[in-house]
Amino acid sequence: MSATVLEGHGTAGVVGTRMLRREDPALLSGEARFVHDLVVPGALHMAVVRSPYAHARITSVDVSVALGMPGVVAALTGADLAGEWASPMPCAWPVTADMQSPEHLPVALREACYVGDAVAVVLAGSQAEAQDAAAAVAVDYEELPAAVDLEDAARDGVLAHLDAPSNRAYTWELIPDPEAVRRAFDDAAVTVKERYVQQRLIPAAMEPRGVCVVPQPFGGEYVVYSSTQIPHILRTMLGMTAGVPEERIRVIAPSVGGGFGSKLDVYAEELLCLALARRLRRPVRWSEERSEAAQATIHGRGQVQDIELAADADGRVKAVRVHLLADMGAYLQLVTPGVPILGAFLYHGTYDVPAYSFTCTGVFTNKTPTDAYRGAGRPEATYAIERAMDALARKLGMDPAELRRRNFIGADKFPYSSVAGLVFDSGDYEAALDKALGLVGYEALRQEQAQRRSDGATKLLGVGLSSYVEMCGLAPSRVLASLHYVAGGWETATVRMLPTGKVQVVTGATPHGQGHVTSWSMIVADKLGVPPDDVEVLHSDTGLSPLGLDTYGSRSLSVGGTAIALAADRLVDKARLLAAYRLEAAPEDLELSDGQFAVRGTPSTGIGIGTLAFEAFTAHDLPEGMEPNLEASATYDPTNFTFPFGTHVAVVEVDTETGRVDLVRYVGVDDCGNQINPLIVDGQVHGGIAQGVAQALYEEASYDERGNLLTTTLADYLVPAASDLPSFTLGRTVTPSPSNPLGVKGVGEAGTIASTPAVVNAVVDALSHLGVEDLEMPVTPERVWRSIGAAAPVPGGAR
Amino acid sequence: MIPASFEYRRAGSVEEALGWxxxxxxxxKLLAxxxxxxxxxKLRLATPGVLVDVGRVPGLSYVRDAGDHVAIGALTRHRDLEISExxxxxxxxxxxVAGQVGDPQVRHRGTIGGSLAHGDPASDLPAAVLALDATLVADGPRGRREIAADDFFRGFLETALEPDExxxxxxxxxxxxxxxFQKFNRRAQDWAIVGVAAVLDGDPRVALVNMGSTTLRARGTEEALAAGADPTDAAARAADGLEPSSDLHxxxxxxxxxxxxxxRRALVEAAATRG
Structure with missing residues (x-):
């Protein structure tokens, strides 16, 4: 399949063009192979027996009936497996020194702490046999009171773990100058105090998780196939937790059907397949079912946010004060406690705020563990400040666009040292706002909104803004150290030329839908002057890329892509020396153009980089001291985060008779710095917007009062489809990041971060003249209908 | 998501299916x-021992003009009904209504007979045939019989069909x-939270989706219309005597x-199509 460019920009290369994704033919044709597709002769299928209670004492587990069922090879309890573990399941982010972390084993021993907690496993010759036998495992439970509601749990009314002193995991603070905050609130002309609930979300990747571990019991390695975002981190953690020497584990992530953070984790099933393959000396595999995924894969969000703003009479915000309760769920998964901290620095949003106070308490509940989910902390922060800014605008009687304009960090203030301690790299927030307002036709919409109100229309119009900035490019290793994260934030790359002039790129980033293969090949193609089709990108296999820190947090391009560019530069440097030797010229007199090295001004006597690659391969005639082959590696540790930003505008129609909300228009203006492939940027923004709209209008992991998850199918958990969304109008401003040589910022999470508050602000805006000030997410038709019935109209119908 | 074990048989004719x-x-259970x-x-809420697949029985997929009525074969897929001239x-x-069921994948596999025989009060087609005062034809060991739509829907997933019919x-x-037809849902692919099928030709008939344990008629509205009420007043009685369920949605x-x-919206719209 040859690279197809939809829109080029002349001879300057392919970077910046809308080249079609090279990944897609295999994915769309079904040729791509996911874990479940792998054919592994002799593999045993694992089924997990899960607790039906949110909190229960496990009084006995009887596997005898299951053991006698067709095809069953083993049935094991938590006690049977206790000897397999060198340590409990890992949490890599102890955010405070006194953080509490209840022991988390792959299979519970005495106490089940959420619906879905594993209590036994069965291995059989087929998935069906394993599941039938799992249903026959007899477990006696003594049901215990469950900590279900987050705020109740924070008061320790019911303990989520029997032996824990409290449900509190930690309290983390960021209050640079408490006195300044107090003064700002004392002196404020206007304050707002808002409480927002971030409902729990089920990540619902199109491909549920899957694991298959193939042992070579006679001296070889364990090959772990997993639907994971983090093969490198997983290898290290599997080794430490299961007590297998790290070098004996090779993790391969085949095609991975989405993650959104949910596959940025080390899961019980991965550990179980490894330990059982070791124990039984046979391949062991497990494929997650959709309803199982709803319970056994991490959830996202789950916060109660109290946010206060202090402003002067002109609407200039002088202080932000935030208290968070963050629902950890039953256990700390890989980065659970750090998720709120990733948002902790961004509760002042895009605004130049001088005083800042943030505290967060992580709380255990008897629910599925939470962890990173698309945006991880930053969507929550953006939601709180952008909703609160609209509340402030209403209180001041000011247009929300004007309020934002007054408070933006000015374009002349970058690099900007924020009150929370970050250095924002570059930005022009007002330009993005202006572009978004222009694209949506803001003034005309306001007129139409007023017209409909005065006509007494039953379909009201609402316009919602969201201006966001996020921190991406995770992360400078030294900063991670200061946040007590136990790993670094660099990324690795190798670029090598093969004898025929083709190129292999090895990346430590691990794509699962983002299009790394396309983007990396474009970067290298331009550096080397070869067609992108000649560049193969190898990834997601610890046997091929022994070191890497994987893909999450919009880091791959700004960190991993930079490593690729640096490695390519090094390769070109070496090729230049060889070319100079062949052309009998000084290296500094050579220029590389369209894959040819030539002395500046005499392009006809050049030598192609492919020829050089072959000569470096044969090594028959190399300069003294030059090693054979054209190959170079780089490891890039960023010096700062990157700070993408933008403004999104949602336009909704609200049917006052039914409460139905229709998202009728959507404009997103994003600035992710330089763009390698604007088509991929569009795709990331599209998916991100859809996922953020889903939180605003559709999705919620609902629990009953006993801690049963009610939304375990996609008929109950409402992931919106394309037919539920309008066509998005996308715009862009380009403010390159000074933090990396590509000038890129990252765009994987931007749409999700921006869209949720834009949509909810739009619904509230539609109803504000009726006295509606807030709506809980998801904004369901019934909630809207009830809010209209309960609201007291604003006198005179003011905005 | 793996069903309990069952025996699968593919029927080549109605007679063979009825025999099994x-x-x-x-x-x-019959599978269409x-x-x-x-x-x-798959959720193991149904565990039939034998599944008789009637999907390839010939001659049961048609939409035919039969003079005073239209005859539709039970195996007619939603998509074929939707585009039938x-x-x-x-x-x-x-x-x-056939074009409103589920999503394109469902409409290309699901059949009208399967939908009606399933008897789900949240389904669209039962309300449509009830509003249209349809007649349902069943074959069984005691021969053929005709069942009025008014007598067909009995309860939650329960119809007048005998187990051997x-x-x-x-x-x-x-x-x-x-x-x-009015359908209110949160996503286009979902079952209706509430749906309304209204037919004003002849005696007005208004049938409701998901307003009780079975597909049913809005009797209060129909009585009001018969007494000459306007759409707003008639619609105000739509839920008279009905006890819909509460659920997540x-x-x-x-x-x-x-x-x-x-x-109300359905009555106004139906009146407008009357020309």
Missing amino acids: LSEDPDST GGHSLLPLM VARASVPLLAH MLTEIRVRKAPSGWA ASAEYRRHLATVLV
């Missing part, structure tokens, strides 16, 4: 498009105008409210 059905009617039954089996001209309500044809009187109170709004 009569062997053990209570633990045998499978889009209602298979999800229940006969249905669009003579019973446009039915063609329209098979629904083979649906007969619908022609109603080229004076109809409307809507409370009973909200459903009752929606019924009044949607019935």
Whole structure:
């Protein structure tokens, strides 16, 4: 399949063009192979027996009936497996020194702490046999009171773990100058105090998780196939937790059907397949079912946010004060406690705020563990400040666009040292706002909104803004150290030329839908002057890329892509020396153009980089001291985060008779710095917007009062489809990041971060003249209908 | 998501299907498009011992002009009904509703007979055939019988079909105008939270989706219309005597409210199509 460019920009290369994704033919044709597709002769299928209670004492587990069922090879309890573990399941982010972390084993021993907690496993010759036998495992439970509601749990009314002193995991603070905050609130002309609930979300990747571990019991390695975002981190953690020497584990992530953070984790099933393959000396595999995924894969969000703003009479915000309760769920998964901290620095949003106070308490509940989910902390922060800014605008009687304009960090203030301690790299927030307002036709919409109100229309119009900035490019290793994260934030790359002039790129980033293969090949193609089709990108296999820190947090391009560019530069440097030797010229007199090295001004006597690659391969005639082959590696540790930003505008129609909300228009203006492939940027923004709209209008992991998850199918958990969304109008401003040589910022999470508050602000805006000030997410038709019935109209119908 | 073990048989004719059905009617289920039954089996809410696949029985997929009515074969897929010229001209309500069921994948597999025989009060087509006063034809060991739609839907997933009977044809009187269908859901692919099928040709008939344990008529509205009430007043009685359920997507109170709004809209729209 040859690279197809939809829109080029002349001879300057392919970077910046809308080249079609090279990944897609295999994915769309079904040729791509996911874990479940792998054919592994002799593999045993694992089924997990899960607790039906949110909190229960496990009084006995009887596997005898299951053991006698067709095809069953083993049935094991938590006690049977206790000897397999060198340590409990890992949490890599102890955010405070006194953080509490209840022991988390792959299979519970005495106490089940959420619906879905594993209590036994069965291995059989087929998935069906394993599941039938799992249903026959007899477990006696003594049901215990469950900590279900987050705020109740924070008061320790019911303990989520029997032996824990409290449900509190930690309290983390960021209050640079408490006195300044107090003064700002004392002196404020206007304050707002808002409480927002971030409902729990089920990540619902199109491909549920899957694991298959193939042992070579006679001296070889364990090959772990997993639907994971983090093969490198997983290898290290599997080794430490299961007590297998790290070098004996090779993790391969085949095609991975989405993650959104949910596959940025080390899961019980991965550990179980490894330990059982070791124990039984046979391949062991497990494929997650959709309803199982709803319970056994991490959830996202789950916060109660109290946010206060202090402003002067002109609407200039002088202080932000935030208290968070963050629902950890039953256990700390890989980065659970750090998720709120990733948002902790961004509760002042895009605004130049001088005083800042943030505290967060992580709380255990008897629910599925939470962890990173698309945006991880930053969507929550953006939601709180952008909703609160609209509340402030209403209180001041000011247009929300004007309020934002007054408070933006000015374009002349970058690099900007924020009150929370970050250095924002570059930005022009007002330009993005202006572009978004222009694209949506803001003034005309306001007129139409007023017209409909005065006509007494039953379909009201609402316009919602969201201006966001996020921190991406995770992360400078030294900063991670200061946040007590136990790993670094660099990324690795190798670029090598093969004898025929083709190129292999090895990346430590691990794509699962983002299009790394396309983007990396474009970067290298331009550096080397070869067609992108000649560049193969190898990834997601610890046997091929022994070191890497994987893909999450919009880091791959700004960190991993930079490593690729640096490695390519090094390769070109070496090729230049060889070319100079062949052309009998000084290296500094050579220029590389369209894959040819030539002395500046005499392009006809050049030598192609492919020829050089072959000569470096044969090594028959190399300069003294030059090693054979054209190959170079780089490891890039960023010096700062990157700070993408933008403004999104949602336009909704609200049917006052039914409460139905229709998202009728959507404009997103994003600035992710330089763009390698604007088509991929569009795709990331599209998916991100859809996922953020889903939180605003559709999705919620609902629990009953006993801690049963009610939304375990996609008929109950409402992931919106394309037919539920309008066509998005996308715009862009380009403010390159000074933090990396590509000038890129990252765009994987931007749409999700921006869209949720834009949509909810739009619904509230539609109803504000009726006295509606807030709506809980998801904004369901019934909630809207009830809010209209309960609201007291604003006198005179003011905005 | 793996069903309990069952025996699968593919029937080549109605007679063969009925023969197998009569062997053990209570633990045998007919499989047509499978889009209602298979999800229940995968969740193990249904565990039939024998599955008789009638999907390839010839001669049961048709939409035919039969003079005073339209005859529809039970194995007609939703998509075929949606695009049928006969249905669009003579019973446009039915063609329209067939196009509202689920999503494109469901509409290309699911059948009208399967949907009606499943008897789900949240399904669209039962309300349409009830509003159209359809006649349902069933074949069984005691021969063929005709069942009025009014007598067909008995309760939650319960119909007038005997366990050894098979629904083979649906007969619908022609109603080229004076109809409307309102469906309220959160996502396009979802079952209706509340739906309304209204037919104003002849005696007005208004049928409701998801307003009780079975598909039913808005009797209060129909009585009001017969007494000459306008759409708003008639619609105000849409939920009279009805006890819809509360679930994750809507409370009973909200459903009752929606019924009044949607019935009013349906009546106004149906009146407008009457020309």
